[in-house]
Structure formats: structure tokens, C-alpha cells
Amino acid sequence: MATPSIIYKDLLFQPHTGANGLPTVEMVDESAGGARAYELRTDRPLRDEFPPDGRIRIAEPEAGPRCRSGSMRFDALYAMAVQEARQNAVSRVSDADYAHGKAFEADVYQTGEKWHFVWTRDLAYALHLGLALYDPERAMRSLRFKASELKACVEGGFRHQIVQDTGSGGSYPVSTDRVVWALGAHQTLCCLEPAQRTAWRAEIFPFLRDTIEQDRRLIFDEADGLYRGEQSFLDWREQTYPQWTADNVLAIAMSKALSTNAAYIFMLETTSACARELGHPAEQERYASWARELREAVNRVFYDADEGLYRAYQLTESGECTLPVKRYDLLGQCLAILFDIADEERARRMLARYPVGRYGPPVVWPQEADVPIYHNQGIWPFVTAYWLKAARKVNNVAAMDAGVRSLVELAASNLSNMENFDFVSGLAHVSVGERVGPVINSRRQLWSVAGYLSLVHEVVFGFRATEEGLRLEPTVTAWMRRSLFARSAHMEIRDLPYQGTVNDILVHLPPVAEFSSAVARCVRVLVNGTDVTGRTLSASELSPRNAWEVFLDASRGDTGDTPDGIVLTVNERNGIYSPPAPEWDDAAGAVRPEEGRLRLSFTQPSDPRIVVDIFRDGQVCAHGITQGEWVDPDSGAYREKIYSYHLVSRHLHSGFTSHPTPGRSTRSAGQSVRIPVAQMSSAGGQRDEHGSLERWGRPDDVIDLRGVRVPRTGRYAVRVEFSNGSGPINTGITCAVKRLEVLAQESGAVIRSAHVIMPQSGSWDKYALSNSLLVDLDEKAYYRLRLFEDPLSRNMSYLASNEKYTARAGGGDSCYNFVNLAGVHLSLINASQDQ
The missing domain is CATH 2.60.120.260 (Galactose-binding domain-like)
Incomplete structure (x- = not known):
């Protein structure tokens, strides 16, 4: 592709050099009860130049989770995530769009330092990543905040609805990813005691059911078996859709997104399971069958066998024809793996094929050179956390190491779990020429905080709360042992809550010198002295306080799945940007009859390495066009059939393609x-x-x-x-x-x-x-x-x-x-x- 006009070679991450080669950490206090206070310091440029002296104090709670791993930095960053989760636990919320901007009472989780409100997707993903474990009561209150009955003036059924936040074109049904609420609701269910769980299941079921039934009638497309609407989380139109959607969101409303449909599969399966437990067999089968059909449709429509990835969305302007696009998003790939949409072979290939940079994976691929940095050219830690979960599931050690490195380094260097980062420089804010961003960012963003907690709890310590119970399967790779935990023979996390119990977990690490495999295996698990290796324990099998011991072995030569992957070095020779899109030449008629055929006129980038591919009615009809005009030899029936054309630029070297132009046709x-x-x-x-x-x-x-x-x-x-x-x-x-x-x-x-x-x-x-x-x-x-x-x-x-x-x-x-x-x-x- 074309050489990027802005080169970041002078911005490559040069961390503050402490004893461990990263931003420094010092323990400045320790209470009689063992709670520590840390000071983290960095000389990296900070967002909003805060804190101004480049240092922050972090205090562990006297009563609450704390980590001891032999790495003071790792322990301090965990304490920072716990502290930031507590800071986001508020009793009042406010937003400029609600209650005239005045704060009102709500004992919930707010979205971040700058965002003092509850937003459906931020909350749901944060709870699903693991925040529900800390305070299930607050999780339930927060979820109730984003569920609603209809106003009293509204007639008709399906009165219990999940809230779609304010959004593109006036929100629902342009934006339709409110179904991610089910992720948070389900993970909260897994963290509740049995009596609470029964009540919570009965409470959430009407909202799940009525939202499904409403959506089935309004946004479901029987033609391809998919749900319409915007991508989940990627909700800033021109950031990830064609530029012309900035003022034309109907195409977003009519398109189908991988991430939203993947979340819908989870929603349907969760609702089916609730129906089973509540004694509604007809609804159980109804939603289970819909989930099976949707899983088949997602695999049929979105999977791109050439790239080994699932496309981010299928573009449809008004519903007349569908255009496949070579755009890929990280969250969609992760959900496809975690929700068993992709089979094992596809999952392994996806993890190996999705590109990764020095500071982590970008949330979309490829990037747009003329679009501000936010979702475009962005790293979002919560999505990286999902990528890490997906890598753990398929045992991709290289991806696990890259995910852990990204989350640890970026949190440490920025003294907070930030909302997002520039993919190229790893900075929370960069300004080089016309490249500025991320344009919006916040400290202690709720889902970023949860993403870091997920790294520690679910990945490193293997603490997984499911509907069936609690299971421990820690994950420690050779790189993690050498780079993070080299100074200790064990690592420990204390006071971790689960369904009314308190849990202390001690993990015995294999000696560094004997670490011959890529990832350690869990060979023995004890709880209160009883061997429970390979078992999932219900809360009834646990004591009020539990001492867990886990023994890992790394001597058996388990290499894991360690493909090379696509690791990028960003410089003049390595493009990350897609080519600019062609433009219709409307002055010349764009699409016009000529001698019994249709002639297309357009302008294209002047770079000789960029050609134009032409789509007719959603299918490629011409490859590699280098001139600004083309006559469609198969358009002779234009008096009987209306042909819809789209143009896409393609770079001959990188293979990247542009976003498509708006469709054009001609009618007499x-x-x-x-x-x-x-x-x-x-x-x-x-x-x-x-x-x-x-x-x-x-x-x-x-x-x-x-x-x-x-x-x-x-x-x-x-x-x-x-x-x-x-x-x-x-x-x-x-x-x-x-x-x-x-x-x-x-x-x-x-x-x-x-x-x-x-x-x-x-x-x-x-x-x-x-x-x-x-x-x-x-x-x-x-x-x-x-x-x-x-x-x-x-x-x-x-x-x-x-x-x-x-x-x-x-x-x-x-x-x-x-x-x-x-x-x-x-x-x-x-x-x-x-x-």
C-alpha cells in the first residue's frame, strides 16, 4: 500500500528505566495487616499531563483482594486496578443529556473518570470480564439501571426492554448491540449465592425474552438469518465504516455486524438456559434453535476463508443488495472464539492471522490514514483482555504473552487503566502533523479496569466462576515466568470473594531453570487440604474461608500453539493503512447508458500501485481497473434490471482495500x-x-x-x-x-x-x-x-x-x-x- 505520510519512528516507546526496565514502582508503606501502599512513577508523556509529576500513590485495602507474586510492579498494578474499580463504584451519576446535567442517586458503577454515567455496553463487558466478582450486588443494581419497562403511555406487549444507549442516528434500531447486557447479567448470575441466583434469573428473564421478541420482529432479516445494526462498541460511524456514513447512517442500520450477532448468540443461549431453569420448555427450545440457526448464519456470511478471519460487517445501504467488505475487528474475532462460533481449526488460525503491533493488537484492521485516532488506529485494553481470553482458550502462547505484555506495560506507563491508546506509538495521546489522538480518552475506564482484573484472575490465577461453580487452572507461560515472576517460587492472591466465601490462592511455580515447556500445566489443586484436581466446585462444597494450593509443572515439553503470527514493525516499509477510496465522477454521469451498455466514470488515487475493483449487485465484476472509466459488458439488460455498482480501491503490494463508495445506479x-x-x-x-x-x-x-x-x-x-x-x-x-x-x-x-x-x-x-x-x-x-x-x-x-x-x-x-x-x-x- 501507499507509504504513510506520518512516520512514528521517533515516538517508539522508550520506557522509564527502573530496575526492571519499565516504569518504576516502590513500596512506601505496609500496615500491620499486610496492606501495602505503592508509588508508581513514569517519565512517559501522560494524557492531559496528569498526574503532573508523573507519579501516583496506590493503596491496597485493609479488607480486600491483594496479590503477592514476587514482582512488585505486578502486585502494584493489580492494586491499582482494584483501587480504580472502587473509585468507579459511586452513589450518584450524571450526564449532560439526563436530568439537565444534574447528578442523581444511583448506587452503581460509573463508566470512568470522565464519564459519570452508566452505559450498557461498557458495563456489560466490564462485568463479563470479571468485575461482577467483586460486588455482585452493585453489578445487579447497575444492570437494573440499564433495563427498563415501557412508559405508561405505550400500549402493547414486550414491556421489559434492555436499554440501547444514545447513539448513531438516534440509537435503536440503528445501534442494536444492547444485547451485550446479557453478558454482564450472566456473569453476575455466576457470582451469586444459590438463593440470589434463583431470584436474579427470574428477574432478568423477562428483559432477555422481551428484548429478543422485539428485535426478532424489528431488526431480524429472514433472508440471511442475521440481525441488523451497528457493530458493538465500534459506534463512531466514519471511524470504522465508509466516510460517507458520517451523514448517512441508514447503511449502518441495514448492515449486519459480526460482533453484534455474536453477542446475540450468547443472549439467545443465556435466555434458553434461563427458560430451562424456570420451567419454560417451549421458550427454552425456541431460543436454543434460534441460537443454532444464527451460529450457522454467522459462519456462512462472515467467515473470510482467504484471510482466515471473520469480516467485521456486511454492508447494505438500503436493504437491496449486500456488499462483503475486507474489514476485520478484534472484538468480533474474540467473541467468535469464546462463544464457540468458530471451530477449533478456525480459532487457531484467527489468533495467528490477526495482526499485532509492538504495544498490542489494534481493535480494527486495517487502519485509515485520514481518520482521527480512536477506534481507528487504536488499542483498547478491554478488547486486548478478550483477545487474551481467546488466546488462552486455544492455547496460543505467543498471543497470550503479547496480550499480557500489552496490558501490563500500558497500564504501568500511564499510571491508570486508560480507555485507549494509539496503536503505533502506544501513547494515550499523540500529535504528529495531522495525526492526533486518541481524540477521546479517560483514566480508569471501567472496562479497561475489568480487563486488567481479568488478566490477573482468569488468566494468570485461572480463577473462573461459571454457573456450575468455581474452577482453578492458572496459566503461566515461560515468558511470564522469566519476565514477571522470576523472583519468587510462588505467587499468591488473597481475599478473593466468591458467592459469600473468601478465597486465598497459592500457586507453586516451576523453577525458572526447569521451565522447558512454553506454558506450565496445572497438575494438582488442593482446597483446604483436599485434592480437587480437574474439578469444578459448587459454593456448597466450599468453607466460608478457603485455602487453595495449585501446583504447576513445566517439564513435559508442552509447546502450546505458538505460530509466528503477524507482528508488525511500523515504519515506511510496513503499511498499516488502507488505500483511499475512489470517487464517482458525477459530473460525467457516474453510471450512464452508452451504446446499449452501462459506462462507469470515476476518479481513483494517482498511485500506480492502487487499482480499482468494481462490484455489481454485491459481487465483484471487474478486477484491477487502472483507468477512470469502464464499460460493463454484462449490463445489456439495464432496461429490465437495475444494476447497483460500488467501487473499491486495492493496493497491489499490501493487498489492502479501501472502504466501498456509495452505490450508484441509473434509472430511466x-x-x-x-x-x-x-x-x-x-x-x-x-x-x-x-x-x-x-x-x-x-x-x-x-x-x-x-x-x-x-x-x-x-x-x-x-x-x-x-x-x-x-x-x-x-x-x-x-x-x-x-x-x-x-x-x-x-x-x-x-x-x-x-x-x-x-x-x-x-x-x-x-x-x-x-x-x-x-x-x-x-x-x-x-x-x-x-x-x-x-x-x-x-x-x-x-x-x-x-x-x-x-x-x-x-x-x-x-x-x-x-x-x-x-x-x-x-x-x-x-x-x-x-x-
Whole structure:
């Protein structure tokens, strides 16, 4: 690919040199009860220049978990994570969008030093990574904060809903990853005592069930068996989607994301298990079968055999055709491994194939040179923690070592578990020329804190709390033994809570000189003197306080899975950036008929190493185009069929491809019909001077159009022309949702119906088209169109938890589902050959 314009060779990490070659740590106090206080120091540039003197004091609690590993740095960083978890445990929360920015009482986990609110995905992933273990009661309260019944004014069923946070285009159903709530709810369940567990299962089940049932009717696509919506966590449009989605989020709403669908599999299986325990066999089988079908669909649609990875998403602009993209995200890969979506062979290949840099793996691949650093070109420790869990599952020692190194070094060098880092320099903030970022960052970010705790508890000490009970299987690699734990014959963690018990764990390490395998094996486990090797223990088998002893052996030559992987050195000779995308030449007609074929006109990057690939209706139809025009030899039927084209740049050396351009097609006058709303019968709204309807969308508002005819028999895309200025494109809770029906006028039978999604755009003057309802129509027949609100036409303003929302429309005790309407478009896709 093209040489990056900004080179980071002068920013490569040069850590403060202490005795261990990393930021220094000193024990400055120790109480009679053994609780230590540490001082961590670094000379690395710090985000916001805080703390200004480059040092921080960390105090272990007198009553609470503490680690003794022989490495003061490792012990201090664990103490820092415990301390930051406690700092994020608050009694009041606030956010500028809620309660006019005023704080209100909530005994929950906040999101980070800068983010004083509870957000669904941050909380859920943090609890799933292990934060639920520390304070299950607070975990439950936090999860309740992100679950809601419908407002009293809302009619209909499925009244228990998980909250989708404010987001792209007005949140749900553009953003749909609220289902990750199930991860946190399930891990909390695993940490509760039996009586609490039964009550918690009964409490969460209605929210899991009703959210599934709502989503099945609104965002599930029966055509490919996947759920629509934005990627989980990667929620800043142009950061990971094509640049043109910055002001056109409908494509995000209609696309399908790997991470969100992977989370949905976990949600379905968790709900099925709850149904089994609660005695609901029909729902148990229903959700289990849906999970099996979804797992098959994810493998069929997302897996890229050439790359050995799962694609991050499938792009669909309006629902008419789907475009595969060569974009990959780390969280999606990890969830596919951890939730057994990928089989063992694929899982091993994925861990070996996903690129890793000096400071850890980036959350997306490849990077965009002209996009600010955040998700793009970013390392996020919580995702690294998931990568580490995935590496442990498939026994990829190289990936485990890289993950541990990343989490330890970045936490130590920044004196906090930061939200994110620049992938190239490893800094929490970098400014070199036009490359600035990460553009947003916070200290003690909740899921980063949880990610570090996961490293210590689940990976190193092997402390795993499941529904079946507690199991200990520590993981210590040869590198970890030599680099982290070389000064001690054992490591210990004390006062670790589990279901009302307190646990002290002592791990006996193999001597460094005898460490002949890549990773040590757990050969014996004792609890209170009883051998429980290989067993999972229920809480009833434990004492109020338990002494665990674990013996590791590294003499048996276990090499683990240690592929070389793709380890990057970032410099002029090693590209990480995808090429810039081509652009349609609209002045030349972009896609136009010429001598019985379609000619495409576009501009492309001037670099001779970059070529253009052309997609027709989602499939590659031309490779390696080097000129700015191309005639499609197979487009002779353009009068009968509408072809949709996308362009993608491809770098000949790196093989990286750009994001796709927006789709382009051409239609003659007889291939599209626009019916202005002025010709329609309407209930509700107010007509403006142009005949359009303003503020239309109350629950009883209806648009009714009779006598609709099409010029040719064939398949049509029916789309609503609307504007939604109720909020900006990047946040809010008022993405409009309505039901569109096409009926046979004579019989009144519904031929086809679907929900139409009309996202916020930031302006009432900006009209756009909704997603498409695809329907076969006969030129000889008369049809009727109806647009109305059915019981499932809901957005997040319908949730009682958003009564406190005060930033813009959607708060209070009423709902907001309003748009301006200009008309309805019926566009031919494919003419019938039987005319």
C-alpha cells in the first residue's frame, strides 16, 4: 500500500528505566495487616499531563483482594486496578443529556473518570470480564439501571426492554448491540449465592425474552438469518465504516455486524438456559434453535476463508443488495472464539492471522490514514483482555504473552487503566502533523479496569466462576515466568470473594531453570487440604474461608500453539493503512447508458500501485481497473434490471482495500415513481406550503394512498422520503420507526409489509429515503400503501428509563416518533420477463 505520510519512528516507546526496565514502582508503606501502599512513577508523556509529576500513590485495602507474586510492579498494578474499580463504584451519576446535567442517586458503577454515567455496553463487558466478582450486588443494581419497562403511555406487549444507549442516528434500531447486557447479567448470575441466583434469573428473564421478541420482529432479516445494526462498541460511524456514513447512517442500520450477532448468540443461549431453569420448555427450545440457526448464519456470511478471519460487517445501504467488505475487528474475532462460533481449526488460525503491533493488537484492521485516532488506529485494553481470553482458550502462547505484555506495560506507563491508546506509538495521546489522538480518552475506564482484573484472575490465577461453580487452572507461560515472576517460587492472591466465601490462592511455580515447556500445566489443586484436581466446585462444597494450593509443572515439553503470527514493525516499509477510496465522477454521469451498455466514470488515487475493483449487485465484476472509466459488458439488460455498482480501491503490494463508495445506479423515467405526500390521505401532521407533512408520527397518525400503479411488472423497492431533525446524527434516542404496508386495493390483502427506519439527521430540511420494502408488483393491478405505527414501531424514547432524558426530544412521560414526510418512491429493481 501507499507509504504513510506520518512516520512514528521517533515516538517508539522508550520506557522509564527502573530496575526492571519499565516504569518504576516502590513500596512506601505496609500496615500491620499486610496492606501495602505503592508509588508508581513514569517519565512517559501522560494524557492531559496528569498526574503532573508523573507519579501516583496506590493503596491496597485493609479488607480486600491483594496479590503477592514476587514482582512488585505486578502486585502494584493489580492494586491499582482494584483501587480504580472502587473509585468507579459511586452513589450518584450524571450526564449532560439526563436530568439537565444534574447528578442523581444511583448506587452503581460509573463508566470512568470522565464519564459519570452508566452505559450498557461498557458495563456489560466490564462485568463479563470479571468485575461482577467483586460486588455482585452493585453489578445487579447497575444492570437494573440499564433495563427498563415501557412508559405508561405505550400500549402493547414486550414491556421489559434492555436499554440501547444514545447513539448513531438516534440509537435503536440503528445501534442494536444492547444485547451485550446479557453478558454482564450472566456473569453476575455466576457470582451469586444459590438463593440470589434463583431470584436474579427470574428477574432478568423477562428483559432477555422481551428484548429478543422485539428485535426478532424489528431488526431480524429472514433472508440471511442475521440481525441488523451497528457493530458493538465500534459506534463512531466514519471511524470504522465508509466516510460517507458520517451523514448517512441508514447503511449502518441495514448492515449486519459480526460482533453484534455474536453477542446475540450468547443472549439467545443465556435466555434458553434461563427458560430451562424456570420451567419454560417451549421458550427454552425456541431460543436454543434460534441460537443454532444464527451460529450457522454467522459462519456462512462472515467467515473470510482467504484471510482466515471473520469480516467485521456486511454492508447494505438500503436493504437491496449486500456488499462483503475486507474489514476485520478484534472484538468480533474474540467473541467468535469464546462463544464457540468458530471451530477449533478456525480459532487457531484467527489468533495467528490477526495482526499485532509492538504495544498490542489494534481493535480494527486495517487502519485509515485520514481518520482521527480512536477506534481507528487504536488499542483498547478491554478488547486486548478478550483477545487474551481467546488466546488462552486455544492455547496460543505467543498471543497470550503479547496480550499480557500489552496490558501490563500500558497500564504501568500511564499510571491508570486508560480507555485507549494509539496503536503505533502506544501513547494515550499523540500529535504528529495531522495525526492526533486518541481524540477521546479517560483514566480508569471501567472496562479497561475489568480487563486488567481479568488478566490477573482468569488468566494468570485461572480463577473462573461459571454457573456450575468455581474452577482453578492458572496459566503461566515461560515468558511470564522469566519476565514477571522470576523472583519468587510462588505467587499468591488473597481475599478473593466468591458467592459469600473468601478465597486465598497459592500457586507453586516451576523453577525458572526447569521451565522447558512454553506454558506450565496445572497438575494438582488442593482446597483446604483436599485434592480437587480437574474439578469444578459448587459454593456448597466450599468453607466460608478457603485455602487453595495449585501446583504447576513445566517439564513435559508442552509447546502450546505458538505460530509466528503477524507482528508488525511500523515504519515506511510496513503499511498499516488502507488505500483511499475512489470517487464517482458525477459530473460525467457516474453510471450512464452508452451504446446499449452501462459506462462507469470515476476518479481513483494517482498511485500506480492502487487499482480499482468494481462490484455489481454485491459481487465483484471487474478486477484491477487502472483507468477512470469502464464499460460493463454484462449490463445489456439495464432496461429490465437495475444494476447497483460500488467501487473499491486495492493496493497491489499490501493487498489492502479501501472502504466501498456509495452505490450508484441509473434509472430511466419509466423505472421509478415518486408519489408526493400531497396526493395521499393523511391523519395527523401539518401540511407545509409545499404539501409535505410536518411533525407526523403520533401513534394514531396514518398515511393512506390508494390507486397506486407501476409502469412495469416486476420487483420494486418502496421507500419513504422523510426528514428527522429531532436530534443530531451522532446521538439521541428518536430514530423514527413506522410500519409500511403494500396491499391489494381490491381485496385489501396485505402483499408485503415491513418496518421502515428513519434515523435522525440533525436537520428537518435534510430529506432522505428510508430502507426499502421489496415487493413484486403488477402493472395491471391497483395497490394501496399505508404508513402507520404498529405496536412494535418503537425507539428508545418509549422506555421509562429515558423519562430523565432532557437534552432533546424523547424524554418525559411521552414518546417521540415524529418525522416530516415528502413522499413515497417506488423504484424498479428487476422487471418481470413474463409480460
